[in-house]
Every structure is written in structure tokens, then in C-alpha cells.
Amino acid sequence: MEKFLRVGKIINVHGIKGEVKILPLTDHIERFFTLKIVYLEKESFNRLLTIQNIRIHKNLVLVKFKEITTRDQAEKLKDSFIDIRREDAIKLSKDQYFISDLIGVLVYSIQGKKIGIIKEVLQIAPTDIYVIDIGDREILVPALKEIFQEIDIYKKIAKADIPKDLMNL
Secondary structure (H helix, E strand, C coil): CCCEEEEEEEEEEECCCCEEEEEECCCCHHHHHHCCEEEEEECCEEEEEEEEEEEEECCEEEEEECCCCCHHHHHCCCCCEEEEEHHHCCCCCCCCCCHHHHCCCEEEECCCCEEEEEEEEEEECCEEEEEEECCCCEEEEECCCCCEEEEECCCCEEEECCCHHHHCC
């Protein structure tokens, strides 16, 4: 598992004092209020920043970093991803997973036959959809406990009872 989790992306600046607009990449936008430091990643550029102030505005997170004091400095952060240490992440219940942990999980049938690999997770109400690469194509499977009976993110293995109708679409 990765040491860091991605929770947002800087999409623009706000004002003249170095504040940035962050598009949250988490279901729990309020989780930003508990953060004190974050890691920025942009291409090969990585940087640790201290959060000075946070507020929510129109489903975006407005953040003022202690180290960023001007609009010009903030402009350079655009398109950076916001990562946090895994130990700073919110605690999930037993059957909840971070999307980044699901990517790359090998999916096997209940009988032990390899089906494919989780390539992407689509967040579509009312349930997430796993995009599984089965070699010659991809299949879309609802992320339901009835289908995915076991998921071990540490071993990167899932056991699933995928209906034949979904396998043949």
C-alpha cells in the first residue's frame, strides 16, 4: 500500500494573498479541517506545506498555506495534487476502502479462477462501479458485498461472484 493518499487537486488561486482552490478527491470534504500539513505533488516537484486556514466554498476547499504569501506563489501550485500521510487519513469501516487501494487488485472467482484486475473505480450513485480489465475488454461491476465477497487490499486480491450477464456484456 502507498504511504500517501490523494485527497485533492489545486485547480486555481483565490484572492491576492496566496490562497488556493482545491477540488476535493474525497467523499469526506470535512476531513480537510483536521489536516495540519499536506504534501504537494506536481510532476517531479514535491513539497511539504503547513495549513494556516481552511474554508469550504461552493464544494471547493479554500486553503491558505503558511509558506505561500502571494498570488504569484500560489499560481505555481496550480494542477498540484494534495496528498496526506496514510496515518492522517480518516478511519474507514471494515467494508470501506480507499479507491487508491482498490486499483490493481486482482479479481478471482469464488472457485479461484482469475477474472481480471481492477483498473478504475467510478463513483456513480447509488453505488461505486469497479472497472475490471479482463484481458480483451473491460467489464463494469457494481461494488456490492453480494458480488465482492472478500477484498484483501494488503494482498491485492478480491474474490467475486460476478453474474454471467455482467461478464458477457
